[in-house]
Amino acid sequence: MVIVRSQNRRPTGSDVARLAGVSKSAVSRVYTGGQVSEAARSKIIAAAAQLKFRPSHTARSLTTNRSHLIGIAVTYLDNQFYPEVVQKLSDCLAEGGYRIVLFITHGEDNLDPVLDEILSYGVDGVVFASSSRSAGVALECQNAGVPVVMFNSVDPQARVKSVAPANEIGARTAAAYLIAAGHTSFGLISGLEASTTSIERRVAFASEVARAGFEKPAIEPGHYTFDGAVQATRKLLSLAQPPDAIFCTNDHMAFAAIQTARSDFGRNIGHDLSIIGFDNVAIAGWPAFGLTTYEQPLGLMIDSIILYLTNAINGRAANNEPEIVEGALIVRTSARAALGCTVDDGGRMTWQVKAAEK
Amino acid sequence: MVIVRSQNRRPTGSDVARLAGVSKSAVSRVYTGGQVSEAARSKIIAAAAQLKFRPSHTARSLTTNRSHLIGIAVTYLDNQFYPEVVQKLSDCLAEGGYRIVLFITHGEDNLDPVLDEILSYGVDGVVFASSSRSAGVALECQNAGVPVVMFNSVDPQARVKSVAPANEIGARTAAAYLIAAGHTSFGLISGLEASTTSIERRVAFASEVARAGFEKPAIEPGHYTFDGAVQATRKLLSLAQPPDAIFCTNDHMAFAAIQTARSDFGRNIGHDLSIIGFDNVAIAGWPAFGLTTYEQPLGLMIDSIILYLTNAINGRAANNEPEIVEGALIVRTSARAALGCTVDDGGRMTWQVKAAEK
């Protein structure tokens, strides 16, 4: 009985070298952009094609100490914002030859086991896109020598790089817009209490409302979930003095608020009740919602992340300052129109904060 | 000048062994579940903790020939269905110690470069969730010795494993439901012409309509995109004899259809126009849509994928038959009510096809 084993083994560089009549190094050089004579190169290419050879990423990683893998930790994908982030990140990273390995956490309190795993996979960099206060884990990661950027939350001590939207400006703009539209009674649906994004948005909104001399907004927690926001909306609209304007700290909750206000309370959104969100996910533009919302300029943010990561990975000096990137209020129909709207060249209506001074 | 280099090197098993006063092999055995005396084990654990040692996944992969990485190729994440797939897959895979590496294709004609990359990453298995006719690439992958499953499309020659929904039953059920509700004039918005899912759903729907003796449905391509479906809806409703019932070959397009029919044509969905989708993504349950749709039982499908993959990876016999998994029509409000609805124990309304014979 003849045992044919080599058939089932994945071909290696040595196999190619043998078939092409050259050394392993020559083969390696072809795949790493080294100097190889045309004659040798073509023999190698031919042999490789014949054997269907593809260099083993794993083995290469071991010697080069680069996996070309970027870890991304994300809490959930229900909120359309995160798939958008993942997709854009994946696209940009792919251009540089990097791929994403996905770590979906579930809002657990202790992320250390996940961290262990991320680190053991030998990723070249990590993006923490979980909206919680992940500074601890991120820092550990960085101390282990792996470049990290926190997306959508910032390390107050600026030890790890962070890229985040202008939460304060966004929330203030939302408040100013609602005030300019003549609203007088405000509600707010907050996200996760542990997340810096939600806190910053909540505080800024409340402060802008107070600055204008109105009663402080009624606040209900929505936990960044759809169902949570449904409950929160019910509570707000069941108040003795229900608000006529509600700011939701993300779009995902705003969709819940709009629908609940409509179906359970018969509100006419954009007329007797204004709702503003935060993120500007694709669904915000759907006719059923026409959500007025403060956008996160994802393109810019992702660019920053990529720039930082590639610099850090290649040992180049990287700007460690937290990056707060400003968006714009995208004016649609879910909030009553305020004065001062202008249409930008993209055909989108935008709105500038007039109350520039804090 | 003293150069301290070892500080910045990630600790290795040898470092731990040296500190613990044992051999490399002992350290390895601790992490692979081998036989180690309690005394040695505790010394090793302590040393590892002190050095913050984590075994290198890369090095391990090289010797064991297992990366614990599963590649997943997906076309886009705009359609909420895919994030749901990715998340569930990630969760289930994580239980078995596997992680997902993401390959987002963009519906390119030639997937070979992507395949090269997938294969070079040394993944232990691959899931093709792009809805196009990826049988060719999938087959190549399998021939390279990497277990593959095609999700949501099937290889007609059954050479590679596939897990797919009951497209035909689903589409027939949708048609039967609309007919039972008294509709007489039908439209259909199809997906990508190259995708088996869309074709099967289109053909089955049309055939069921014909079988009942009605005029064949008006068909417009929506290309599985939101914008495409908006256009398709406009065309259908601008017809001289516009349909009063439209079947969309996925939910994502159904959302576009519902909104376009409402805002551009003033239709009252579920009354003067019925719309049915396919997938049952989370958004289908939102009050704004109340989409009646044929569900893909994601849980079951993912279980099948995992089972096949783990078997194949571990060289166990795996059932190579294509798996067609049946869902149910989830009855909500976007389609006029038909006779024969029953509420299941989960509180969802479901509907059984009565016209069982083909």
Place this chain on the structure above:
DNA sequence: ATGAAAGCGCTAACAA
């Protein structure tokens, strides 16, 4: 139970 040694498939000096 433990250690020595070989080797996984590749890259990167170094020599020729």
Place this chain on the structure above:
DNA sequence: TTGTTAGCGCTTTCAT
């Protein structure tokens, strides 16, 4: 331009 050689960090026989 080429080949030889020595690892990368781990697992895994094989002796002990």
